[in-house]
Amino acid sequence: MNTKITILFLLFLLILGVFCLNFEYFTKINNTDSSNLNTSNCYSKDLNNQNLEKVNLSVFFCPEDNCKEQIINLINNSINSIECAVYSITDDDIAQAFILKSKDIDIKLVTDLTNTNRSTSKVGLLKANGVSVITNSEKDKYMHNKYCIFDNNILLIGSANFTFDSLEESNNNILVIPEKNLAKEYSKKINSYFIDNFSKNYFLENKIIKNTEINFCPNENCFESVVKYLRASKESIYCMLYSYTLNDFTYELKRLKVIYPNLDIKIIIEKDICNYPYCEYNSLLKDNIEIIFDKNKKDMHHKFCVFDNSVVMTGSMNMSLNGISNNEESLIFISDENLANKYLNYFNKYWNDWSNESTS
Numbered sequence: 001m002n003t004k005i006t007i008l009f010l011l012f013l014l015i016l017g018v019f020c021l022n023f024e025y026f027t028k029i030n031n032t033d034s035s036n037l038n039t040s041n042c043y044s045k046d047l048n049n050q051n052l053e054k055v056n057l058s059v060f061f062c063p064e065d066n067c068k069e070q071i072i073n074l075i076n077n078s079i080n081s082i083e084c085a086v087y088s089i090t091d092d093d094i095a096q097a098f099i100l101k102s103k104d105i106d107i108k109l110v111t112d113l114t115n116t117n118r119s120t121s122k123v124g125l126l127k128a129n130g131v132s133v134i135t136n137s138e139k140d141k142y143m144h145n146k147y148c149i150f151d152n153n154i155l156l157i158g159s160a161n162f163t164f165d166s167l168e169e170s171n172n173n174i175l176v177i178p179e180k181n182l183a184k185e186y187s188k189k190i191n192s193y194f195i196d197n198f199s200k201n202y203f204l205e206n207k208i209i210k211n212t213e214i215n216f217c218p219n220e221n222c223f224e225s226v227v228k229y230l231r232a233s234k235e236s237i238y239c240m241l242y243s244y245t246l247n248d249f250t251y252e253l254k255r256l257k258v259i260y261p262n263l264d265i266k267i268i269i270e271k272d273i274c275n276y277p278y279c280e281y282n283s284l285l286k287d288n289i290e291i292i293f294d295k296n297k298k299d300m301h302h303k304f305c306v307f308d309n310s311v312v313m314t315g316s317m318n319m320s321l322n323g324i325s326n327n328e329e330s331l332i333f334i335s336d337e338n339l340a341n342k343y344l345n346y347f348n349k350y351w352n353d354w355s356n357e358s359t360s
Helices: 002-019 067-077 092-101 123-128 164-168 180-193 222-231 247-259 281-286 321-325 337-356
Strands: 058-062 081-086 106-111 132-135 146-150 154-158 172-178 212-217 236-241 264-269 290-293 303-307 311-315 329-335
Touching (some): 058 067, 067 092, 067 164, 067 172, 092 123, 106 180, 172 180, 180 212, 212 321, 222 247, 222 321, 222 329, 236 337, 247 264, 264 337, 281 290, 303 337, 311 337
Parallel strands (some): 236 264
Antiparallel strands (some): 058 172, 154 172, 303 311, 311 329
């Protein structure tokens, strides 16, 4: 009797292991071993709970939705404070809006050191007019975030830098989320920068707020969260990715496609980035996973995915080794079918347009 029970128990463990895809995980890439990621809850979606209260939000796609106007309106309408962590600030209209508003309210800006040395940077102008601006101290670790908090109450986050081409020529997305508790977590992160806590000992107090999950990289393992939502997907994964050089992401897509042959995977990537080494375009093509290049004469600068038509991932992180392990980055996951539908409609428009255009 005991033998039968033991055999049944072992069979149960075997089935459970297969269900969770709990076999050897990542291989080493570029001398970085990713095999220590915790995937014990590989098929649990933290946000896949329809009883969760949802945040209010608005999504804007650049350049169609005049993203610059949305940002300037948020600056002009602020009455207490503005805090931003933005990789590049070169747009004159946004810089002037910051300068004018700084006469009345407290403004804190964090930007990337390397970009301040460019002739187009507005950081010098901002500082000369009394705006508080700081940068990261290490040139090889970009401060690559793209988010702001207005009046400790409204979060702006997405893929857009505060530059003319990012807002008015390239493909980008921004979310405006009036949620105090969410804004508070991002504000605390910015305040940590102002005490020189770049990439040092910072961990979120509240990772999940309503139907959102926050990730700050590299303090937290952002890619572990990406894997969690990838592995939870059973129907579809659609992504628009500016820089896609991470073969761990490719490995996950290929493995999922083997396990779930009907899983619909479609990827759009920026063509110009594939002029550099490690582009994963051909690797996906070889395994018959659908992937196309963008046709924007400027940049397709998105970093978003939609999982199972229900969860949206967006933020500043590229699918690259620097993106997941080196730079100051942020990701947000939002479980909201209405929001997912907006991203899917946008994705499908460009998938259809760019798939049908000549590749010559």
